[in-house]
Amino acid sequence: MSSSDFKIFAVFGNPVAHSLSPLMHQAAFKRMGLKAQYVPFCVKDIDRAVDGIRGLDIQGVSVTVPFKTEVMNYLDEVEEDARQIGAVNTIQNLQGRLKGYNTDWLGFILSLKEHMEVRGKQFVVLGAGGAARGIVYGLKKEGGHPIILNRTLSKAESLGKEFGCPFLSLSEKEKVEADCLINTTSLGMAPNKGRSPFPKKLLKNFPWIVDIIYNPLKTKLLKKAEEAGCRTMSGLGMFVHQGAEQIKIWTGQESPRAYMKKVVLAKLKEND
Numbered sequence: 001m002s003s004s005d006f007k008i009f010a011v012f013g014n015p016v017a018h019s020l021s022p023l024m025h026q027a028a029f030k031r032m033g034l035k036a037q038y039v040p041f042c043v044k045d046i047d048r049a050v051d052g053i054r055g056l057d058i059q060g061v062s063v064t065v066p067f068k069t070e071v072m073n074y075l076d077e078v079e080e081d082a083r084q085i086g087a088v089n090t091i092q093n094l095q096g097r098l099k100g101y102n103t104d105w106l107g108f109i110l111s112l113k114e115h116m117e118v119r120g121k122q123f124v125v126l127g128a129g130g131a132a133r134g135i136v137y138g139l140k141k142e143g144g145h146p147i148i149l150n151r152t153l154s155k156a157e158s159l160g161k162e163f164g165c166p167f168l169s170l171s172e173k174e175k176v177e178a179d180c181l182i183n184t185t186s187l188g189m190a191p192n193k194g195r196s197p198f199p200k201k202l203l204k205n206f207p208w209i210v211d212i213i214y215n216p217l218k219t220k221l222l223k224k225a226e227e228a229g230c231r232t233m234s235g236l237g238m239f240v241h242q243g244a245e246q247i248k249i250w251t252g253q254e255s256p257r258a259y260m261k262k263v264v265l266a267k268l269k270e271n272d
Protein backbone atom coordinates (compact mmCIF):
# COMPACT_ATOMS: atom_id res chain seq x y z
CA MET A 1 0.00 0.00 0.00
CA SER A 2 1.46 3.40 -0.90
CA SER A 3 1.01 6.37 1.41
CA SER A 4 -1.18 8.10 -1.19
CA ASP A 5 -3.77 5.38 -0.59
CA PHE A 6 -4.50 6.63 2.88
CA LYS A 7 -4.11 9.79 4.91
CA ILE A 8 -1.76 9.99 7.87
CA PHE A 9 -2.65 11.67 11.16
CA ALA A 10 -0.54 11.76 14.31
CA VAL A 11 -0.26 12.72 17.95
CA PHE A 12 2.89 14.49 19.17
CA GLY A 13 3.71 14.24 22.88
CA ASN A 14 6.28 13.04 25.38
CA PRO A 15 5.36 10.70 26.92
CA VAL A 16 2.69 9.51 24.54
CA ALA A 17 2.45 5.77 25.15
CA HIS A 18 -0.45 6.17 27.60
CA SER A 19 -2.50 8.34 25.20
CA LEU A 20 -5.95 7.05 24.26
CA SER A 21 -6.09 9.36 21.23
CA PRO A 22 -4.81 6.69 18.77
CA LEU A 23 -7.50 4.25 19.92
CA MET A 24 -10.26 6.87 19.74
CA HIS A 25 -9.27 8.47 16.44
CA GLN A 26 -8.60 5.19 14.69
CA ALA A 27 -11.97 3.85 15.79
CA ALA A 28 -13.65 7.03 14.53
CA PHE A 29 -11.89 6.93 11.14
CA LYS A 30 -12.88 3.30 10.67
CA ARG A 31 -16.53 4.01 11.53
CA MET A 32 -16.48 6.99 9.14
CA GLY A 33 -15.12 4.80 6.34
CA LEU A 34 -11.99 6.95 5.96
CA LYS A 35 -8.74 5.44 4.75
CA ALA A 36 -6.60 6.94 7.48
CA GLN A 37 -3.88 5.95 9.90
CA TYR A 38 -3.37 7.77 13.24
CA VAL A 39 0.16 7.34 14.59
CA PRO A 40 1.59 8.24 18.04
CA PHE A 41 5.01 9.92 18.07
CA CYS A 42 7.09 10.37 21.22
CA VAL A 43 8.70 13.65 20.20
CA LYS A 44 12.28 14.58 21.10
CA ASP A 45 12.48 17.87 19.18
CA ILE A 46 9.20 19.67 18.43
CA ASP A 47 10.73 22.07 15.89
CA ARG A 48 11.97 19.21 13.72
CA ALA A 49 8.84 17.16 14.36
CA VAL A 50 6.73 20.01 12.94
CA ASP A 51 8.96 20.06 9.86
CA GLY A 52 8.22 16.35 9.59
CA ILE A 53 4.50 17.14 9.18
CA ARG A 54 5.35 18.88 5.91
CA GLY A 55 8.02 16.37 4.88
CA LEU A 56 5.81 13.35 5.49
CA ASP A 57 2.62 15.03 4.28
CA ILE A 58 0.84 14.30 7.56
CA GLN A 59 -2.69 15.73 7.23
CA GLY A 60 -3.37 16.57 10.85
CA VAL A 61 -1.70 16.35 14.24
CA SER A 62 -2.94 16.31 17.83
CA VAL A 63 -0.46 18.01 20.16
CA THR A 64 -0.25 17.05 23.81
CA VAL A 65 1.92 17.56 26.90
CA PRO A 66 4.46 19.22 27.03
CA PHE A 67 4.35 20.88 23.58
CA LYS A 68 1.04 22.76 23.40
CA THR A 69 2.63 26.18 23.88
CA GLU A 70 6.07 25.67 22.34
CA VAL A 71 4.62 24.27 19.10
CA MET A 72 3.05 27.66 18.34
CA ASN A 73 6.50 29.04 17.43
CA TYR A 74 6.80 26.68 14.47
CA LEU A 75 3.41 27.07 12.79
CA ASP A 76 2.50 29.33 9.87
CA GLU A 77 -0.73 30.52 11.45
CA VAL A 78 -2.56 30.22 14.76
CA GLU A 79 -6.34 30.58 14.97
CA GLU A 80 -7.77 33.23 17.31
CA ASP A 81 -9.05 31.02 20.19
CA ALA A 82 -5.73 29.17 20.38
CA ARG A 83 -3.81 32.44 20.27
CA GLN A 84 -5.79 33.87 23.17
CA ILE A 85 -5.47 30.68 25.21
CA GLY A 86 -1.77 30.44 24.36
CA ALA A 87 -1.92 26.76 23.47
CA VAL A 88 -2.39 24.65 20.34
CA ASN A 89 -3.65 21.05 20.57
CA THR A 90 -4.49 20.63 16.87
CA ILE A 91 -2.53 21.21 13.67
CA GLN A 92 -4.05 21.23 10.22
CA ASN A 93 -1.79 20.79 7.18
CA LEU A 94 -3.11 22.82 4.25
CA GLN A 95 -0.78 21.87 1.40
CA GLY A 96 2.31 22.45 3.53
CA ARG A 97 0.93 25.48 5.35
CA LEU A 98 0.44 24.59 9.02
CA LYS A 99 -2.38 26.12 11.04
CA GLY A 100 -2.82 25.68 14.81
CA TYR A 101 -6.13 25.40 16.69
CA ASN A 102 -7.28 24.70 20.23
CA THR A 103 -10.20 22.28 20.66
CA ASP A 104 -9.67 21.63 24.39
CA TRP A 105 -11.75 24.61 25.51
CA LEU A 106 -14.58 23.74 23.11
CA GLY A 107 -14.46 20.07 24.09
CA PHE A 108 -14.88 21.11 27.70
CA ILE A 109 -17.74 23.52 27.01
CA LEU A 110 -19.62 21.00 24.83
CA SER A 111 -19.28 18.39 27.56
CA LEU A 112 -20.35 20.82 30.30
CA LYS A 113 -23.38 21.98 28.31
CA GLU A 114 -24.62 18.39 28.14
CA HIS A 115 -25.13 18.73 31.90
CA MET A 116 -25.82 22.38 32.71
CA GLU A 117 -26.43 25.89 31.53
CA VAL A 118 -23.18 27.90 31.51
CA ARG A 119 -24.47 31.42 30.92
CA GLY A 120 -24.87 33.40 34.13
CA LYS A 121 -23.53 30.61 36.36
CA GLN A 122 -20.66 30.88 38.88
CA PHE A 123 -17.72 28.49 38.50
CA VAL A 124 -14.73 27.99 40.78
CA VAL A 125 -11.75 26.92 38.69
CA LEU A 126 -9.16 25.05 40.72
CA GLY A 127 -5.67 25.62 39.28
CA ALA A 128 -4.09 28.30 37.12
CA GLY A 129 -1.89 26.33 34.71
CA GLY A 130 -2.24 25.62 31.00
CA ALA A 131 -5.40 23.54 31.38
CA ALA A 132 -7.07 26.23 33.50
CA ARG A 133 -6.43 28.85 30.78
CA GLY A 134 -8.55 27.00 28.22
CA ILE A 135 -11.34 26.34 30.74
CA VAL A 136 -11.48 29.97 31.92
CA TYR A 137 -11.43 31.17 28.31
CA GLY A 138 -14.32 28.85 27.38
CA LEU A 139 -16.41 29.73 30.43
CA LYS A 140 -16.04 33.46 29.76
CA LYS A 141 -16.84 33.02 26.08
CA GLU A 142 -20.06 31.18 27.00
CA GLY A 143 -21.16 33.85 29.49
CA GLY A 144 -20.16 31.97 32.66
CA HIS A 145 -18.49 33.62 35.66
CA PRO A 146 -15.24 31.88 36.68
CA ILE A 147 -13.37 32.52 39.93
CA ILE A 148 -9.78 31.24 39.99
CA LEU A 149 -8.57 29.40 43.07
CA ASN A 150 -4.92 28.39 43.06
CA ARG A 151 -2.22 27.28 45.49
CA THR A 152 0.19 29.94 44.19
CA LEU A 153 -1.64 33.27 44.43
CA SER A 154 0.62 35.07 41.92
CA LYS A 155 -0.40 32.61 39.17
CA ALA A 156 -4.08 32.97 40.04
CA GLU A 157 -3.62 36.73 39.90
CA SER A 158 -1.97 36.84 36.49
CA LEU A 159 -4.61 34.52 34.96
CA GLY A 160 -7.44 36.41 36.68
CA LYS A 161 -6.19 39.79 35.50
CA GLU A 162 -5.65 38.56 31.96
CA PHE A 163 -9.17 37.17 31.63
CA GLY A 164 -10.89 39.70 33.87
CA CYS A 165 -12.09 37.41 36.65
CA PRO A 166 -11.74 37.24 40.44
CA PHE A 167 -8.95 35.12 41.95
CA LEU A 168 -8.11 33.70 45.37
CA SER A 169 -5.41 31.65 47.03
CA LEU A 170 -6.33 28.02 47.77
CA SER A 171 -5.82 28.86 51.45
CA GLU A 172 -9.03 30.93 51.20
CA LYS A 173 -11.10 27.99 49.93
CA GLU A 174 -13.56 28.15 52.86
CA LYS A 175 -14.81 31.47 51.50
CA VAL A 176 -15.97 30.26 48.09
CA GLU A 177 -19.34 28.98 46.96
CA ALA A 178 -20.51 28.52 43.39
CA ASP A 179 -22.78 26.52 41.09
CA CYS A 180 -19.85 24.33 40.09
CA LEU A 181 -16.27 23.49 41.09
CA ILE A 182 -13.90 22.47 38.27
CA ASN A 183 -10.59 20.74 38.96
CA THR A 184 -7.96 21.58 36.33
CA THR A 185 -4.95 20.41 38.36
CA SER A 186 -3.43 17.00 37.75
CA LEU A 187 -4.07 15.87 41.33
CA GLY A 188 -6.03 12.62 41.17
CA MET A 189 -4.78 11.65 37.72
CA ALA A 190 -2.96 8.33 37.33
CA PRO A 191 -0.39 7.72 38.89
CA ASN A 192 -1.51 10.25 41.59
CA LYS A 193 -4.86 8.49 41.90
CA GLY A 194 -5.07 8.68 45.68
CA ARG A 195 -4.97 12.47 45.86
CA SER A 196 -7.71 15.09 45.85
CA PRO A 197 -7.20 18.84 45.39
CA PHE A 198 -10.12 19.88 47.63
CA PRO A 199 -11.31 18.88 51.13
CA LYS A 200 -14.47 16.79 51.30
CA LYS A 201 -16.11 18.95 53.96
CA LEU A 202 -16.24 21.94 51.58
CA LEU A 203 -17.65 20.08 48.58
CA LYS A 204 -21.21 20.72 49.78
CA ASN A 205 -20.68 24.37 48.76
CA PHE A 206 -21.03 23.27 45.11
CA PRO A 207 -24.02 21.44 43.59
CA TRP A 208 -21.75 20.26 40.75
CA ILE A 209 -18.18 18.96 40.94
CA VAL A 210 -16.33 18.58 37.62
CA ASP A 211 -12.95 16.97 37.00
CA ILE A 212 -11.19 17.36 33.66
CA ILE A 213 -9.27 14.15 34.42
CA TYR A 214 -10.65 11.07 32.64
CA ASN A 215 -8.09 8.51 33.78
CA PRO A 216 -9.24 7.30 36.25
CA LEU A 217 -12.84 7.96 35.30
CA LYS A 218 -13.79 8.42 38.91
CA THR A 219 -11.08 10.42 40.66
CA LYS A 220 -10.85 10.65 44.42
CA LEU A 221 -12.43 14.12 44.13
CA LEU A 222 -15.44 12.75 42.25
CA LYS A 223 -15.84 9.82 44.67
CA LYS A 224 -15.89 12.24 47.62
CA ALA A 225 -18.28 14.51 45.71
CA GLU A 226 -20.73 11.65 45.19
CA GLU A 227 -20.51 10.78 48.89
CA ALA A 228 -21.22 14.43 49.69
CA GLY A 229 -24.37 14.32 47.52
CA CYS A 230 -23.00 16.49 44.69
CA ARG A 231 -23.60 15.84 41.00
CA THR A 232 -20.44 14.99 39.07
CA MET A 233 -18.90 15.08 35.61
CA SER A 234 -15.61 13.45 34.57
CA GLY A 235 -13.20 14.56 31.84
CA LEU A 236 -14.29 11.80 29.45
CA GLY A 237 -16.79 13.97 27.56
CA MET A 238 -14.20 16.72 27.14
CA PHE A 239 -11.69 14.22 25.77
CA VAL A 240 -14.17 12.85 23.23
CA HIS A 241 -15.44 16.25 22.10
CA GLN A 242 -11.95 17.77 21.71
CA GLY A 243 -11.03 14.78 19.53
CA ALA A 244 -14.23 15.01 17.49
CA GLU A 245 -13.60 18.73 16.93
CA GLN A 246 -10.10 17.83 15.66
CA ILE A 247 -11.58 15.43 13.14
CA LYS A 248 -14.02 18.14 12.04
CA ILE A 249 -11.10 20.52 11.40
CA TRP A 250 -9.09 17.89 9.50
CA THR A 251 -11.85 16.33 7.41
CA GLY A 252 -14.78 18.76 7.53
CA GLN A 253 -16.88 15.82 8.70
CA GLU A 254 -18.80 15.03 11.88
CA SER A 255 -17.49 11.97 13.72
CA PRO A 256 -19.42 9.33 15.73
CA ARG A 257 -19.02 10.93 19.17
CA ALA A 258 -21.17 8.44 21.12
CA TYR A 259 -19.26 5.53 19.59
CA MET A 260 -15.90 7.18 20.34
CA LYS A 261 -16.97 7.59 23.95
CA LYS A 262 -17.98 3.95 24.14
CA VAL A 263 -14.60 2.81 22.80
CA VAL A 264 -12.63 4.96 25.26
CA LEU A 265 -14.87 3.99 28.16
CA ALA A 266 -14.36 0.28 27.44
CA LYS A 267 -10.58 0.77 27.43
CA LEU A 268 -10.64 2.76 30.69
CA LYS A 269 -12.72 0.05 32.35
CA GLU A 270 -10.33 -2.61 31.07
CA ASN A 271 -7.36 -0.65 32.50
CA ASP A 272 -9.09 -0.38 35.85
Ligand code: ATR
Binds near residue numbers: 185
Ligand atom coordinates in the same frame (compact mmCIF):
# COMPACT_ATOMS: atom_id res chain seq x y z
P1 ATR B 1 -1.32 22.10 33.20
O1 ATR B 1 -0.66 22.79 32.05
O2 ATR B 1 -1.65 20.65 32.94
O3 ATR B 1 -2.49 22.85 33.73
P2 ATR B 1 0.56 23.14 35.10
O4 ATR B 1 0.75 24.33 34.24
O5 ATR B 1 1.76 22.51 35.69
O6 ATR B 1 -0.22 21.99 34.33
O7 ATR B 1 -0.47 23.55 36.24
C1 ATR B 1 -0.77 22.72 37.25
C2 ATR B 1 -1.78 23.42 38.20
O8 ATR B 1 -2.07 22.51 39.22
C3 ATR B 1 -1.21 24.66 38.85
O9 ATR B 1 -2.24 25.59 39.03
C4 ATR B 1 -0.71 24.11 40.18
O10 ATR B 1 -0.69 25.04 41.24
P3 ATR B 1 0.57 26.05 41.43
O11 ATR B 1 0.33 27.18 40.49
O12 ATR B 1 0.52 26.43 42.86
O13 ATR B 1 1.80 25.23 41.10
C5 ATR B 1 -1.78 23.08 40.48
N1 ATR B 1 -1.26 22.06 41.39
C6 ATR B 1 -0.34 21.13 41.12
N2 ATR B 1 -0.09 20.38 42.22
C7 ATR B 1 -0.90 20.87 43.20
C8 ATR B 1 -1.13 20.52 44.57
N3 ATR B 1 -0.45 19.50 45.17
N4 ATR B 1 -2.02 21.23 45.28
C9 ATR B 1 -2.68 22.26 44.69
N5 ATR B 1 -2.52 22.65 43.41
C10 ATR B 1 -1.64 21.95 42.67
